[in-house]
Amino acid sequence: MQTAIATFSDDQAEAFDRVTEMLRGHGVDLDEGILTPMTEGKAGVMAIVGKAGSGKTMLLGQLYRALREAGVEIVSGDYEGRRRKDRRTLAILAPTNKAASVLRNRGVPATTIHRILYTPVYDPEYEKIAEWLAGNGERPSVEGLTDAALDRAHAYYQTNPSIPGALATAGLRGSDFIKGWKRREDPLDIGFVDESSMLDQKQFDDLREIFPALLLFGDPAQLAPVGQSGEMVFETLGGNRKLTLDRVHRQAADSPILDLAHALQDPAVGFEEFEAMVSEAARRDDRVVMASRVEAELMARSPVLVWRNATRIRLIQAFRAAYNAPADELLPGEPLICDGIELPLKHRKKRIDLEARGLIKGAQVVYLGPGKKPGFSRLHVIGAEDPRLSAASIVKIEFPDEEEPFLPFAARMGAVFLHGAAVTIHKAQGSQWSDVQVFAPDIWAASRAGRIEAGQPLWKRLAYVAITRAETRLHWVMRNRLARPTAPLGVDDLQVAAPVLELQPETEDEV
Numbered sequence: 001m002q003t004a005i006a007t008f009s010d011d012q013a014e015a016f017d018r019v020t021e022m023l024r025g026h027g028v029d030l031d032e033g034i035l036t037p038m039t040e041g042k043a044g045v046m047a048i049v050g051k052a053g054s055g056k057t058m059l060l061g062q063l064y065r066a067l068r069e070a071g072v073e074i075v076s077g078d079y080e081g082r083r084r085k086d087r088r089t090l091a092i093l094a095p096t097n098k099a100a101s102v103l104r105n106r107g108v109p110a111t112t113i114h115r116i117l118y119t120p121v122y123d124p125e126y127e128k129i130a131e132w133l134a135g136n137g138e139r140p141s142v143e144g145l146t147d148a149a150l151d152r153a154h155a156y157y158q159t160n161p162s163i164p165g166a167l168a169t170a171g172l173r174g175s176d177f178i179k180g181w182k183r184r185e186d187p188l189d190i191g192f193v194d195e196s197s198m199l200d201q202k203q204f205d206d207l208r209e210i211f212p213a214l215l216l217f218g219d220p221a222q223l224a225p226v227g228q229s230g231e232m233v234f235e236t237l238g239g240n241r242k243l244t245l246d247r248v249h250r251q252a253a254d255s256p257i258l259d260l261a262h263a264l265q266d267p268a269v270g271f272e273e274f275e276a277m278v279s280e281a282a283r284r285d286d287r288v289v290m291a292s293r294v295e296a297e298l299m300a301r302s303p304v305l306v307w308r309n310a311t312r313i314r315l316i317q318a319f320r321a322a323y324n325a326p327a328d329e330l331l332p333g334e335p336l337i338c339d340g341i342e343l344p345l346k347h348r349k350k351r352i353d354l355e356a357r358g359l360i361k362g363a364q365v366v367y368l369g370p371g372k373k374p375g376f377s378r379l380h381v382i383g384a385e386d387p388r389l390s391a392a393s394i395v396k397i398e399f400p401d402e403e404e405p406f407l408p409f410a411a412r413m414g415a416v417f418l419h420g421a422a423v424t425i426h427k428a429q430g431s432q433w434s435d436v437q438v439f440a441p442d443i444w445a446a447s448r449a450g451r452i453e454a455g456q457p458l459w460k461r462l463a464y465v466a467i468t469r470a471e472t473r474l475h476w477v478m479r480n481r482l483a484r485p486t487a488p489l490g491v492d493d494l495q496v497a498a499p500v501l502e503l504q505p506e507t508e509d510e511v
Contacts, residue, residue, distance in 0.1 A: 375411030
């Protein structure tokens with residue numbers, strides 16, 4: 001591991017050593033590459049916190065690679081394999097599909113917390129294939145599958161270790177081999193949680209029950225979950241269980257967006273001074289744009305980030321009007337945000353099924369068109385490993401100054417969606433987009449309100465979270481205007497790299 005450590009800053013190297021010491025106490029020796037069976041009853045939680053650009057993701061990636069090289073197996077959300085007493089495992093988690101996809105794009109095999117809390121139940125016949133692919137069994141003989149189909153599944157798994165993806169290449173649908181979902185009963189081993197500033201107390205308690213060794217990565221400058229009184233779960237950790245990374249200047253020096261984010265920490269900087277900094281950055285670097293209006297075409301895949309709910313609704317209505325969207329139906333390509341699942345308690349298993357496939361509260365979705373039954377929608381879940389599905393949907397279109405939203409169509413029960421062309425900055429946490437539009441008039445309104453959250457002006461926390469959602473380019477929108485699109489909405493940009501697993505229930509009650 002000396003090569004990896006040599007790339008670290010001093011605080012990253014210290015954090016790596018502290019985590020190594022913690023893992024050694026749990027029977028995983030990264031220095032010697034020695035694994036011993038997990039000790040029952042031993043538990044520990046540690047947090048690594050730092051602001052944008054401090055190298056948290058880099059450190060997480062290096063720790064993952066070190067554990068993999070030591071022989072620790074990676075547990076994904078689609079298949080776990082048979083338990084062995086001598087096996088040591090690692091699961092890398094994020095609160096949302098989008099946050100997990102950010103890690104996967106950087107070579108870290110992350111999944112969502114929901115996909116670990118709820119595990120798939122495989123048909124025993126097809127589980128033989130999964131065990132073979134995972135290296136835990138002999139090549140099976142399965143009725144209805146040819147040797148060529150098994151060869152395709154094996155070849156796929158060698159380059160993309162996804163059991164559902166491999167089975168799909170063999171010609172199977174998800175409903176063929178996954179018979180349901182169940183709440184995890186047995187604990188796992190080591191867990192890494194990215195974007196842990198988004199965790200609420202219940203999620204934190206659930207994770208501590210599952211993982212004897214739990215490592216949290218989070219940004220203390222972000223916004224705390226609603227109902228947490230401005231406090232994040234890692235702030236309760238005392239002593240040497242919380243490690244803080246300072247900014248890694250050699251990583252952040254070439255990013256005007258990160259420079260602006262860190263400028264917000266200066267108590268002397270007010271809103272007007274900060275906006276002048278944004279303007280100056282825009283003159284020097286095209287990765288920062290002082291925009292006079294919102295771009296409708298960007299809103300289709302990267303929502304405008306706002307503070308006030310009224311602003312969100314007005315921008316959504318302007319977006320739909322710009323694309324001439326009819327009031328009583330959606331156009332293919334319109335963005336949606338999952339707002340939960342409305343199902344009675346007797347349909348708990350169906351709720352788990354939808355959540356496990358990515359339809360969790362806050363999930364970003366693109367509408368592809370109507371399903372085969374009334375009230376059903378074909379959807380593309382942004383960031384999900386198997387993004388295409390069909391589900392009973394309740395779509396709500398909100399209007400200014402009206403308490404009740406309009407429902408262009410709705411199933412009797414199912415997944416609930418709001419329009420996603422604009423979202424609040426709170427809901428945007430954990431996500432990143434290449435281009436991000438921040439609605440500056442709302443940030444100004446927050447500064448005028450004079451509110452303080454966790455010892456810092458609320459407008460600064462809002463601005464910090466909003467601008468750090470941008471991976472490549474920040475658009476600081478100064479006026480309440482919208483530019484008309486130059487092309488109609490479409491879905492051609494939503495290419496699926498892996499075979500699609502469709503969720504096509506036979507009846508609406510099956511959701």
